[in-house]
Structure formats: structure tokens, C-alpha cells
Amino acid sequence: MFQTEHSEPNIPNRCSRQSCVHISLNYLVFKDATGVWPSTEEWEFDNVGTLEEAVKSCSNPTDFIEREDIMAFSNLLEGLLCPDAMRRITPGQALRHDFITMCHMTDNMDTSSYVQAAYELMNVSPPYDLDEYENTLSSEQDVFSRDEDKDLKQEEIISNKSTQYLVLDFIGEGCFGKVAKCLNLKTDKTTAIKIFKDIKEHKEEVKMLEQLRALDPEKNNLLEYIDSFIIQDVPYVTFEMLDTSLWDFVLQRRAPLTPKEIRPIARQLLVAFEALKSIGLIHTDLKPDNVMFVNHKDEPFKVKLIDFGLAMPASEVKTGMIMQPCGYRAPEVNLGLPICEAIDMWGLGCTLAFLFFVIYLFRLIYITFVFIYFFRGILRVLRFPPTIQRCLRRIRFLWEGRGGRSRLCELVTKRKSK
Known part of the structure; x- marks a missing residue:
């Protein structure tokens, strides 16, 4: 079974070269189905030497203040995308980073419209107390088993012991099941209800959500978990109703976000990850789909982290586990x-880079059941520690070449030094 990544959005981006196509098809399956090999296009950043150069090539600052802000953003990205997990920036460190604190712009608060707009956008993300949380966990909730899934239709009523929900619409669907927009007939409030197909997935997500009860969802920018219940062997979880995801927002906007727009999103997610770290959880599934605006019209760029179905206690993670979107x-x-909590910081770096570049910073291709990164790109713009370089030198993949010819593809660790 192959996981399908998003197709790359058709968005006019900052870069002068044609936007690359995100290759997410299995080469062999494609060849069997069509009789031809899929074409590959040049990577957007083949001609840049570092991540900083990539950011510079895709920006056009109007003055020195905006230029400094772009460089501060680039520096934060480098910290988030440090290939060495032990040296990668932590949520707490990132919350003190110049890009987040805006200390590099305070002297121009009264004279620069850019700085004033940047501070105004940060109103949705108040200052964060890094010393507030204790490492306490909540108890698990009892979850029962079921036999098979039941179809739910629009305008049906979901009844549990405490209230009834009217199904207004279905707003999402995935391998787990469906998400319905519902009206709580007792409170007259709109909620989101996740309807599961698999009892095991339901049990695991509820387990993580119960641990999240130790955290204030508003203060920590986390999706508010309301309740879970089982009716006629069908498991449900109810959440607060949010607006739209970062992914859908970028598709609708058809343009990249600026650093001053990315900053409030970054700080809110850093607060969320610092809170998760305080109770020993790793999200493992950060991507633009799993960050949602609360109400973008009334509170621009106020976001929350969602989808804890794949979250894991850090103490249970084992070396060699496969996690995170490709x-x-x-x-x-x-x-x-x-593996540790640092993988969430890498995911955050990739997500913020996507908002800025509107392309995937590190693309991949699928060959049989092996995921192969375009390490040429990662190695070009990032500095790998010697331990990873030695590991990469040993990696060899047999790649079935075009025209039926076979060739051995060797990943190289050559990069442009700073």
C-alpha cells in the first residue's frame, strides 16, 4: 500500500523558474499502467548552495527592515531543519529566537509600517510562559469494541447520554473514517464529530486526547477535545469546530505567505509543541492539513494544532519506527x-518552508516499497553531521531506469560548504 502525498498546488510562486512537480507516484506502478516512465523535472533549488540562498532567491524585500526579517526567518528555518536531531532547535529555544520575539525590529516600531503590521498580526499569539507546565499525565478513558462500521447520513441525529447532535454536513474523510459538521441540539453550538471505522485507531486517539486534557487548549493552541462515545458499536469523538486548514488556505490564496504572516503561525505552533513536550507527547504528523485557522475572518492567523491520532508518548518511541508524512x-x-520530540521541529520547519516557498522543500519519489528522498537537495542546502554522512554513503538503491535499462543510483554526500 502506498501513501499518497498531496499533489503540488498550482500556485504562482516567488521563484522565477517554473514550479516543480511533486513526484508522488510509484514508478513501477506508473510504468505498468501507462507503458511509459513518468518524467522528472528539475528541482526548484538545484542551483542554490544553502537554505539561506534559497530564501533570498525567493524574496524581494522593499527595505532593510524587511530584509533583516527575512534573514531572521531563514535563520529560524535552519535551526528547525538542522539534520542533527541533538542540535536541532527546541520549541523553547525557538520561542526565544529573534524572528519570533521580533527584537531586531523594536527600534523601528514607530517609523516602519512593516513593523507595525508585524506586531498587529502577533496579537493572536500572546507571550508565552516557558516555565509554567509540569509533567503530569491524565488517565485513560475506557473504550469498547465494535463489529462493523455504520453509515451516517446528513440530517441524522447522533444521540448519546448527555446530548443529541444533528448532522449538518460532512467536511472531511480519510482512512480513519469521516468528519461531520454537527449542531449540538442542547447547546445550539456547532461542533466537529470524527466518526471512526477502526476501534483500535479510536482507542489510540482517545488515549492521546485524554492526556491532552492536562493542557489548556486555548492557551496552548490545541484542538479542544470535547467528548468521546460509542453508539450502536460506532465510535465517535467530538471536537470544537474550526475554520480551514493551512493547506486549503494556501490553495485558496494562490500565493505564498510573507514572513510577518508566517510568524504568528510559527509562534502558536511552537507554543503547542512546547506544551506537548511538557507532557511527553510527540505529534508525529505535522503537515499543513493538521494546522487549522480558528476563525480567519475575525482572528487573522490564529491557528490550532489538530489530529492526534498518530501522537505517541516519547517514552514509547523506538529506533527504526516509521512515522511522519513522507x-x-x-x-x-x-x-x-x-527518534525524539525533535522530529516535530523538523516537520514544523518543512511546514513553514511550504508556506514561504509554496512547494515542498524536500520532495520524494516512490520506488516499489522504498521511499527515496531527493537527498541531493537536502545535502545541498543543509549541513549533515558526520554520523549521518557515513550512513548515507552506505545507502544504495537499485533504480529501474527509463527504456528498460537498469542503473545503480548512489546517494552522494557532496554539498557546497559555506
Whole structure:
């Protein structure tokens, strides 16, 4: 079974070269189905030497203040995308980073419209107390089993012991099941209800959500978990109703976000990850789909982290586990190295880069059942530690070449030094 990443959005981006196509098809399956090999296009950043150069090539600052802000953003990205997990920036460190605190712009608060707009956008993300949380966990909720899924239709009523929900619409669907927009007939409030197909997935998500009760969802920018219940053997979880995801927002906007727009999103997600770290959880599934605006019209760029179905206690993670969406997967996961909360910071770096570049920073292709990163791109713009370089030198993949010819593809660790 192959996981299908998003197709790359058809968005006019900052770069002068034609936007690359995100290759997410299995080459062999494609060849069998069509009789031809899929074409590959040049990677957007083949001609840049570092991540900083990539950011510079895709920006056009109007003055020195905006230029400094772009460089601060680039520096934060480098910290988030440090290939060495032990040296990668933590949520707490990132919350003190110049790009987040805006200390590099305070002297121009009264004279620069750019700075004033940047501070105004940060109103949705108040200052965060890094010393507030204790490492306490909540107890698990009892979850029962069921036999098979039941179809739910629009305008049906979902009844549990405490209230009734009217199904207004279905707003999402995935391998887990469906998400319905519902009206709580007792409170007259709109909620989102996740309807599961698999009892095991329901049990695992409820387990994580119960641990999240130790955290204030508003203060920590986390999706508010309301309740879970089972009716006629069908498991449900109810959440607060949010607006739209970052992914859908970028598709609708058809343009990249600016650093001053990315900043409030970054700080809110850093607060969320610092809170998760305080109770020992790793999200493992950060991508633009799993960050949602609360109400973008009334509170621009106020977001929450959602979808804890794949979250794991850090204490239960084992070396060699495969986790994270492919385009957002940290090097240590792909290389079978030790895994910790730092993988969420890598995912955040990839997500913020996507908002800025509106392309996937690190694309991939599928060959049979092996995920192969375009390490040429990662190695070009990032500095790998010697341990990972030695590991990469040993990696060899047999790649079935075009025209029926076979060739051995060797990943190289050559990069442009700073």
C-alpha cells in the first residue's frame, strides 16, 4: 500500500523558474499502467548552495527592515531543519529566537509600517510562559469494541447520554473514517464529530486526547477535545469546530505567505509543541492539513494544532519506527536513527518552508516499497553531521531506469560548504 502525498498546488510562486512537480507516484506502478516512465523535472533549488540562498532567491524585500526579517526567518528555518536531531532547535529555544520575539525590529516600531503590521498580526499569539507546565499525565478513558462500521447520513441525529447532535454536513474523510459538521441540539453550538471505522485507531486517539486534557487548549493552541462515545458499536469523538486548514488556505490564496504572516503561525505552533513536550507527547504528523485557522475572518492567523491520532508518548518511541508524512519526515526517521520530540521541529520547519516557498522543500519519489528522498537537495542546502554522512554513503538503491535499462543510483554526500 502506498501513501499518497498531496499533489503540488498550482500556485504562482516567488521563484522565477517554473514550479516543480511533486513526484508522488510509484514508478513501477506508473510504468505498468501507462507503458511509459513518468518524467522528472528539475528541482526548484538545484542551483542554490544553502537554505539561506534559497530564501533570498525567493524574496524581494522593499527595505532593510524587511530584509533583516527575512534573514531572521531563514535563520529560524535552519535551526528547525538542522539534520542533527541533538542540535536541532527546541520549541523553547525557538520561542526565544529573534524572528519570533521580533527584537531586531523594536527600534523601528514607530517609523516602519512593516513593523507595525508585524506586531498587529502577533496579537493572536500572546507571550508565552516557558516555565509554567509540569509533567503530569491524565488517565485513560475506557473504550469498547465494535463489529462493523455504520453509515451516517446528513440530517441524522447522533444521540448519546448527555446530548443529541444533528448532522449538518460532512467536511472531511480519510482512512480513519469521516468528519461531520454537527449542531449540538442542547447547546445550539456547532461542533466537529470524527466518526471512526477502526476501534483500535479510536482507542489510540482517545488515549492521546485524554492526556491532552492536562493542557489548556486555548492557551496552548490545541484542538479542544470535547467528548468521546460509542453508539450502536460506532465510535465517535467530538471536537470544537474550526475554520480551514493551512493547506486549503494556501490553495485558496494562490500565493505564498510573507514572513510577518508566517510568524504568528510559527509562534502558536511552537507554543503547542512546547506544551506537548511538557507532557511527553510527540505529534508525529505535522503537515499543513493538521494546522487549522480558528476563525480567519475575525482572528487573522490564529491557528490550532489538530489530529492526534498518530501522537505517541516519547517514552514509547523506538529506533527504526516509521512515522511522519513522507514530505515532512526527519532524516533520523528515514535513516533508522534514534527518534525524539525533535522530529516535530523538523516537520514544523518543512511546514513553514511550504508556506514561504509554496512547494515542498524536500520532495520524494516512490520506488516499489522504498521511499527515496531527493537527498541531493537536502545535502545541498543543509549541513549533515558526520554520523549521518557515513550512513548515507552506505545507502544504495537499485533504480529501474527509463527504456528498460537498469542503473545503480548512489546517494552522494557532496554539498557546497559555506
